[in-house]
Amino acid sequence: xxxxxxxxPEITLTMAIASSVGIAILLGISILLGxxxxxxxxxxxxxLVGKRDMGPFVTGCALASSYLSGWxxxxxxxxxxxxGFSGMWFAGMWSLIGIIPCxxxxxxxxxxxxxxxxxxxxxxLMGRRxxxxxxxxxxxxxxLFFLFIYSVGQLKAAGGVWYAVTGFPPVLCLLLGVLIxxxxxxxxxxxxxxxxxxxxxxxxxxxxxxxxxxxxISSGGFYEISLKLWEQDPRLLSLxxxxxxxxxxxxxxxxxxxxxxxxxxxxxxxIGFPHNLSRFLGMKKMNKKEYWFLVFIVWFITGIxxxxxxxxxxLITRTLFGPQLFKIEPWKADLAAPLLSYAVGGIxxxxxxxxxxxxxxxxxxxxxxxxMSANVTRDIITLWWLSxxxxxxxxxxxxxxxxxxxxxxxxxxxxxxxxxxxxxxxAAMGLxxxxxxVTAMSFYWKRATKWGAFWTVVYGTIATLAGGYFVFTKKVLxxxxxxxxxxxxxxxxxxxxxxxxxxxxxxxxxxxxxxKD
Amino acid sequence: xxIPYMSVQAYILNKNLGKKGGSMQPTTEILMHPWYVWxxxxxxxxxxxxxxxxxxxRRWDK
Numbered sequence: 001x002x003x004x005x006x007x008x009p010e011i012t013l014t015m016a017i018a019s020s021v022g023i024a025i026l027l028g029i030s031i032l033l034g035x036x037x038x039x040x041x042x043x044x045x046x047x048l049v050g051k052r053d054m055g056p057f058v059t060g061c062a063l064a065s066s067y068l069s070g071w072x073x074x075x076x077x078x079x080x081x082x083x084g085f086s087g088m089w090f091a092g093m094w095s096l097i098g099i100i101p102c103x104x105x106x107x108x109x110x111x112x113x114x115x116x117x118x119x120x121x122x123x124x125l126m127g128r129r130x131x132x133x134x135x136x137x138x139x140x141x142x143x144l145f146f147l148f149i150y151s152v153g154q155l156k157a158a159g160g161v162w163y164a165v166t167g168f169p170p171v172l173c174l175l176l177g178v179l180i181x182x183x184x185x186x187x188x189x190x191x192x193x194x195x196x197x198x199x200x201x202x203x204x205x206x207x208x209x210x211x212x213x214x215x216x217i218s219s220g221g222f223y224e225i226s227l228k229l230w231e232q233d234p235r236l237l238s239l240x241x242x243x244x245x246x247x248x249x250x251x252x253x254x255x256x257x258x259x260x261x262x263x264x265x266x267x268x269x270x271i272g273f274p275h276n277l278s279r280f281l282g283m284k285k286m287n288k289k290e291y292w293f294l295v296f297i298v299w300f301i302t303g304i305x306x307x308x309x310x311x312x313x314x315l316i317t318r319t320l321f322g323p324q325l326f327k328i329e330p331w332k333a334d335l336a337a338p339l340l341s342y343a344v345g346g347i348x349x350x351x352x353x354x355x356x357x358x359x360x361x362x363x364x365x366x367x368x369x370x371x372m373s374a375n376v377t378r379d380i381i382t383l384w385w386l387s388x389x390x391x392x393x394x395x396x397x398x399x400x401x402x403x404x405x406x407x408x409x410x411x412x413x414x415x416x417x418x419x420x421x422x423x424x425x426x427a428a429m430g431l432x433x434x435x436x437x438v439t440a441m442s443f444y445w446k447r448a449t450k451w452g453a454f455w456t457v458v459y460g461t462i463a464t465l466a467g468g469y470f471v472f473t474k475k476v477l478x479x480x481x482x483x484x485x486x487x488x489x490x491x492x493x494x495x496x497x498x499x500x501x502x503x504x505x506x507x508x509x510x511x512x513x514x515x516k517d
Numbered sequence: 518x519x520i521p522y523m524s525v526q527a528y529i530l531n532k533n534l535g536k537k538g539g540s541m542q543p544t545t546e547i548l549m550h551p552w553y554v555w556x557x558x559x560x561x562x563x564x565x566x567x568x569x570x571x572x573x574x575r576r577w578d579k
C-alpha cells in the first residue's frame with residue numbers, strides 16, 4: 001500500500017444514497033420552476049423568448065450556467081491534476097476574459113436589435129440584421145450542426161462521475177435527468193428553462209466556491225502545494241511544458257502559441273456561443289444598477305469556482321492522491337474533482353459537488369437544445385412556411401427537444417461514432433470563431449454584409465471539420481494553431497468580403513444604429 | 518518581463534529533471550513563481566471586470 005498518498009476511497013452505500021437524494025432535489029426544484037414558467041407564455045413567440053422582462057439576477061445566473069458546462073466543473077480540474085500549472089491556461093483561468101466582455105459587447109445590443117427587429121432567435125436576428133432569409137437558414141443549419149456536435153459530449157462528465165461516486169450505472173440517472181429537463185423545457189418554454197438554468201447557475205456558483213475554498217484551506221497554502229508538487233515532479237510547477245507534444249490538444253500546455261490561443265478561445269467562445277446570446281433575447285432593459293448587478297453575478301459564478309477548479313483544485317488533488325488516478329480506467333484524471341471533494345469535505349461536500357456538476361451539465365445542454373429546436377421551428381419552418389400554426393410549431397418543438405436531449409444521452413451511453421468524436425473537440429472553437437464575427441461584430445459594424453457573414457460561416461465550418469481531421473486523426477497540427485487558422489480566416493472573410501459587397505439598406509442601418517438602444 | 522522569466526523557469530525545471538537521481542533543492546522563488554502569475558491573473562481579471570464595467574456605465578443616464 002502506498003502510504004505517501006491518500007488511498008482512493010471506496011464507494012459506500014451512504015455516498016450513493018446522498019448523491020441520489022441530492023440529484024433528486026436538484027431535479028425536483030428544476031421541474032417546479034418549469035411548471036411555474038408554464039403561466040408565462042401563451043403564444044409561440046412567448047414560448048421562444050418570454051416577455052423580454054428577465055431581470056439581472058435570473059439573466060446573470062442563467063448566462064453563467066449556460067457558459068459553464070460539465071467540462072468546466074469537472075474536466076478542467078483533471079487537466080491541472082495531469083499537467084500542473086501549465087494546464088490552467090486552457091482549463092479555465094481565462095473564463096472571465098470571455099464572459100465579462102460578452103456582457104459588455106453583446107447584452108444590450110442583442111436585446112435592442114432583437115426588439116427593433118422583432119426577433120425571437122439568434123438566426124432570426126441575424127437574418128433580419130443582414131436582410132436575408134437565405135442567410136438566416138444557413139446560420140440556423142450551421143448552428144444546429146455545431147450545437148448538435150457540441151451537445152453530444154455534454155453528459156459524459158456527469159455520467160462518469162455519477163458512476164464513480166455511486167456505483168450505479170449512469171444510464172438510469174442520465175435518462176431521468178434528460179426526461180426532467182424535457183419536462184421543464186416543454187412546460188416552461190424560454191422562461192421556465194431560464195429560471196431552471198438560473199437556479200442551477202446559482203447553485204453551481206455557491207457549490208463551486210465552497211468546494212474551492214474548503215480545498216484550498218485544507219491544502220496548507222501556496223508554498224505547501226508547490227513543495228509537494230515539486231517532490232512529485234518539478235515540471236508540474238512549470239507555466240509552460242515544452243516537454244509535452246506540440247501537436248494535438250497538448251499544444252495548449254507546451255508552447256506560447258497555446259498559451260496565447262487560450263484567452264482568445266475563451267473570448268470568442270463566450271461572445272459567439274448562441275446559447276449565451278440567447279439569454280439576452282429575453283432580458284429586460286437594464287438600468288445602471290441592474291447592469292452592475294448582472295456583471296457581479298456573472299463574475300461571482302464564473303470567476304470564483306471556475307478559476308479555482310482550473311487551478312488550485314487540480315493541483316491540490318495531485319498533492320493528495322499523487323499520480324494514482326491515471327491508473328483508474330476509464331476515468332483517470334476526470335475523477336480528480338469528485339475525489340477531492342470527498343477528501344476535503346466527506347460525503348456532504350461530495351454530494352454538493354455532484355449536484356453542482358449535474359446543474360452545470362443540464363443547464364448548458366438545456367440552453368443548447370432550446371436553440372436547436374428553435375433553429376428548426378422558427379428559423380426554417382416558420383421562415384419558409386409562414387402559415388404554420390403556433391400549435392403545430394409548439395408540438396414540433398416538444399418532439400425536437402426530446403430528440404436533441406435524447407441523442408447526447410444515447411451517445412453517452414453508447415460510444416459516439418468516430419467521425420463525431422473527431423469533430424467534438426473543435427466544435428466549441430468553431431462556434432466561437434464564426435459567431436463572434438457574424439453576430440457580435442455586426443452589432444457595431446454597419447458595413448457588415450450578408451455575403452461577409454455567409455462566407456465566414458462557410459469557411460468556419462469547413463475549417464473546423466478539416467481541423468478536426470488534422471488535429472485529432474492525422475495529429476500533424478496543434479489545437480491552438482488551429483484556433484489562429486480559424487479566427488484569422490473568419491476575420492479576413494468577414495471584413496474583406498463585406499467591404500467588397502453591397503452594404504445593407506440605409507433604412508435598416510438608420511433603424512438599428514441611430515437613436516438610443 | 519513575463520516571457521524570459523517563464524522561459525528561464527521552464528529551462529531550470531527541465532535542466533533539473535535531466536539530472537537523474539539528484540535534484541536541485543527548490544528555492545522559495547522557484548516554488549512561489551507560478552503563484553505570483555496566478556495572483557496577477559486573479560487580480561488582473563478582477564480589475565478588468567469592474568474597471569471595464571465602470572468605463573462602460575459611467576456615462577449612463579440614471
